[in-house]
Structure formats: C-alpha cells, structure tokens
Amino acid sequence: MTSLTAHRSDEPADVPEALRTARRTIDNIDAALVHMLAERFRCTKQVGVIKADLGLPSSDPERERRQVARLRALAEEAGLDPVFAEKFLGFIVEEVIRHHEDIAATRGD
Numbered sequence: 025m026t027s028l029t030a031h032r033s034d035e036p037a038d039v040p041e042a043l044r045t046a047r048r049t050i051d052n053i054d055a056a057l058v059h060m061l062a063e064r065f066r067c068t069k070q071v072g073v074i075k076a077d078l079g080l081p082s083s084d085p086e087r088e089r090r091q092v093a094r095l096r097a098l099a100e101e102a103g104l105d106p107v108f109a110e111k112f113l114g115f116i117v118e119e120v121i122r123h124h125e126d127i128a129a130t131r132g133d
C-alpha cells in the first residue's frame with residue numbers, strides 16, 4: 025500500500041503525510057490547468073482560422089485591454105496578485121498571437 029501511494033504521488037516514502045496531501049492537491053490543480061490551457065488553445069486556434077479567412081489581424085489590442093481589466097478585477101476578488109494575473113494572461117496571449125500568425129501564413133494571407 026505504501027509503495028503504491030509513493031508510486032502514484034511520485035513522492036519518496038519519507039515525505040510527511042500533510043505535505044504529501046498538499047502536493048496531491050497541487051498535482052490535481054496542475055493537471056486541471058494543463059487541460060484548461062489545452063482547451064483554450066484549441067479554441068484560440070479556431071479563432072486564428074476565422075481571422076485568417078476574414079483577413080483580420082492576428083492580435084486585437086482592444087480586446088486584450090478589456091480582458092486585462094476583467095482578469096485583474098477577478099484576481100483581486102479571488103486574492104490573487106493582479107500583476108501576476110496580467111503577466112500570466114500576457115504570456116498566453118503572446119503564444120496565441122504567434123499561432124495566429126502561423127495560421128495566417130500557412131493559409132496564404
């Protein structure tokens with residue numbers, strides 16, 4: 025039983041139970057984040073195709089401005105650093121825009 029738990033959580037057997045439990049929660053949250061990001065990128069790639077077909081630019085700074093304002097407010101409400109929330113969104117959007125540029129280039133735009 026101990027070895028099964030250790031294998032599942034990938035933790036050495038001597039890690040205290042409270043730490044092990046917290047890390048299990050962290051691992052679940054990280055897994056959820058990965059799945060949510062995968063869904064978001066699936067969706068933004070569809071947006072990239074729509075934009076390329078309509079000849080629209082890859083980035084939309086006005087939309088981004090509204091998203092930043094909304095996420096900063098949500099972060100404050102949730103007790104998350106709004107500066108971090110803005111940086112995190114910016115990191116993701118930068119990657120999305122690169123995808124959109126690639127999509128536009130491969131669709132001959």
Ligand SMILES: C=C(O[C@@H]1C=C(C(=O)O)C=C[C@H]1O)C(=O)O
Pocket residue numbers: 068071082083084085087088091116117120121
């Ligand atoms: C996804 C879009 O394209 C870009 C990426 C965004 C995002 O990842 O949220 C937001 C605005 C755009 O700069 C969009 O225009 O909706």
